[in-house]
Amino acid sequence: MQTLDHWRQDFPILKQQVNDEPLVYLDNAATTQKPQQVLDVIEAYYQQDNANVHRGVHTLAERATKSYETAREKVQQFIQAKSTKEILFTRGTTTSLNWVAKSYGDLAVEKGDEIVISYAEHHSNIVPWQQLAKRKGAKLVYIELTDDGYLDLEDAKAKITDQTKIVSLAHVSNVLGGINPIKTLTELAHQHGAVMVVDGAQSTPHMPVNVTELDVDFYAFSGHKMCGPTGIGVLYGKQALLEKMEPVEFGGEMIDFVYPQESTWSELPWKFEAGTPNIAGGIGLGAAIDYLTAIGMDTIHQYEQELVAYVLPKLEAIEGVTIYGPKDPKDHTGVIAFNIEGLHPHDVATALDMEGVAVRAGHHCAQPLLQYLKVPATARASFYFYNTKEDADRLVDAILATKEFFQNGLI
Amino acid sequence: MALSKLDNLYRQVILDHSSHPHHHGVLDESTNEIEMNNPTCGDVIQLQLHIEDGVIKDMRFDGSGCSISTASASMMTDAVIGKTEQEALVLIEQFSELVQGNETGDLDDLGDAAMLSGVAKFPARIKCATLGWKALEQGILEKQDTTVSKQLHREDKGE
Structure with a gap:
């Protein structure tokens, strides 16, 4: 060994x-522990570069913005997304999944539609869908598990139908530890015109993830479970879907122009990132990705x-x-x-x-x-x-x- | 061996209560029932009370919990059956202080429950010890509320 x-x-x-x-x-x-390398990067950011991002003309603002956006590039490469426009920084997996349920859910789900999850989901991949189902009069459908602790693929084939608008499953169960065949499940969802959402909180820290090859529509994970700091996470979304979606939060940073009665949105990915982001968190996550990539x-x-x-x-x-x-x-x-x-x-x-x-x-x-x-x-x-x-x-x-x-x- | 510290938490009498809890099960007749859970761990207790003329005549508990919460509920039933609601509320407060490591004065009325003082050294387990007692407190207070509101209701109607 x-x-x-x-x-x-x-x-x-x-x-x-x-x-x-x-x-x-x-x-x-x-949560995972943090290596000295990640702690050092966060400390150095606060000691040398701290400034608000995307809005200053001064040197520190420039440095902070560059580090923060470089972290986004690191995330993009780490999960092999096609573009940094597809990488949204969030507070963590929970926020990522809530954004999909709110923004994409409101756009795509109507009365009588079905949302498919499994019995082996974390509350953060259950409750946002329950709320969406309640808002829309949709139905939340559960895929069964086999006796030996696997997702029941036969049942998945029965539950994912033309009524299904969203399938949302963990890549790895946070209790059972099993790895779900996401690629197969994504093909199944797509055959029925549904989008595939993946909770990657327990997979991204532990195995190579390639969102492009998996062809998933959304992929969520947290920084703190992969040697990064708390309070930072990622929502990957296919660009075409993110373009269609409305932001979940509104305010500074995410706007293009603000008029007295209406506003236009900034382009991707910033359209979704209202307010001063977790800059040190993003940079710390970038450092964690460097660390994991080195191993x-x-x-x-x-x-x-x-x-x-x-x-x-x-x-x-x-x-x-x-x-x-x-x-x-x-x-x-x-x-x-x-x-x-x-x-x-x-x-x-x-x-x-x-x-x-x-x-x-x-x-x-x-x-x-x-x-x-x-x-x-x-x-x-x-x-x-x-x-x-x-x-x-x-x-x-x-x-x-x-x-x-x-x-x-x-x- | 580090487990020797566990003796403070799990004394034999506590383990006896958890493996053979007193007043465990369901009452034939109850005046009120409370279900309470500890959302951080999933422990659940169902408590049934038979209260007559302000006196706790009998009680039973059921549900699922760790040995600390089970033993504590068992000890609680021993301590409060036969007591008045007011006496029980005093014991609940006293027990709560005890497991948080605060001075509580004379512990005689708590009976075996006084043995749970060691919980104070295990902060993560305080909620386990107090679950049953919180359920009892809620049961007594709810009953008093309903009694008061029924009385008010009667007064409203001029009965």
Whole structure:
């Protein structure tokens, strides 16, 4: 197994003790840590270049604008979009999906139309569509899952029909960890004249993404889940669609001319970016993309697959541990939801924390999925490229110690 | 071993309450029912109260929760059954202060629930411990509100 150990050294936060144990950070699906290189770029921006973008003639404004727009180019190249006009900076995946639901949804969805999602979606890819469906009198339709935790493609074929105007699915489930065949699903959506929206929050940080090759219409992701800062995210949209859409927010930066009674909009992508943007966030995301690109997204994906192939069988071998999602490590990303028989995941997460192992417990912002799986909550360990085999072993050992503690009350 | 710190949180009596909760289930006759959830984690409690003449005659709880929330609800039922609504409200306040690590004076009336003081050292778990108590508080206050509004209603009608 290859090692990415030297990259781990770039993350100062990982070199600490938590509850007297060396930290094992396994909550990467919630947010990832930031390498020194990204922190340095953000600090340097504030120390040397800080100014508002797109409006100043002075040198700092020029520098800030250039850095911010260069970050947009980095995003464009990272996901292989055709043009920077297709890259909108947002607050994160949630804002990106809300913009599509509001702007494209209002344009394209009418009474009686259908919006298709799946049971394995994050709340941010459910609630905006519920609201759209309510506004328009449309119907929200759910694709079922198979017993072994995959999206049911047969059911997808049945649910995506000529009534469907929008299909919106996660590229990778934030609970089950499975990778959806987005290209196939996009073809299916297009055959029926629907647009394909993809929640890329859990895929973009971990694998190469090529939006042009996937032919998706919209693709959303967050900076903070890929070594970037919080408060910055991206909405990719095909230029022809974005041209037709109305902005969701109005104000400075997004206008061309403002008259007393009406206004005209700036061109893409700025038409959608009202107000002073998150400049440091955009630049920080650009730095994160540089960092990930230096490692190589193929390398990251391959390494994480090896890590999953290492840890998944070890977890499955623990008596009383149930793993949710695909059992084949090839189909399972580093997001691993699990439960220990007889123990509530909160108790598990507290116990693991005492061993220095940070995992999430709860419903993972996916209540319909947990209702579907008929479990009230799960624990979730989620890996990134800076995690190691030793981290995986620490997780396994901590689970064994937790079981022992709760079974015998004492250790 | 770092798990030894967990003894503060999970003492044997707490684990006993969570694995064999008291007053767990459903009442045949209840005067009011409350469902409350903890949206950050998905825990849900359904609480049924039988309150007569301002006294909590009986109660049951159901739902899904971690060992802290289950044990806490179980201990709460032991502490408040037979108490008046006002006495229960005092205990709820006292318990809330206790698990936040604040001075609360005499803990005798809380019974086993006093054992949950260790929760204060685990801030992420305070909401688990207070879920059942918050449900009870809501139940009592709602009942008092309805009683008051019914009385007002009667007064309006001159009954």
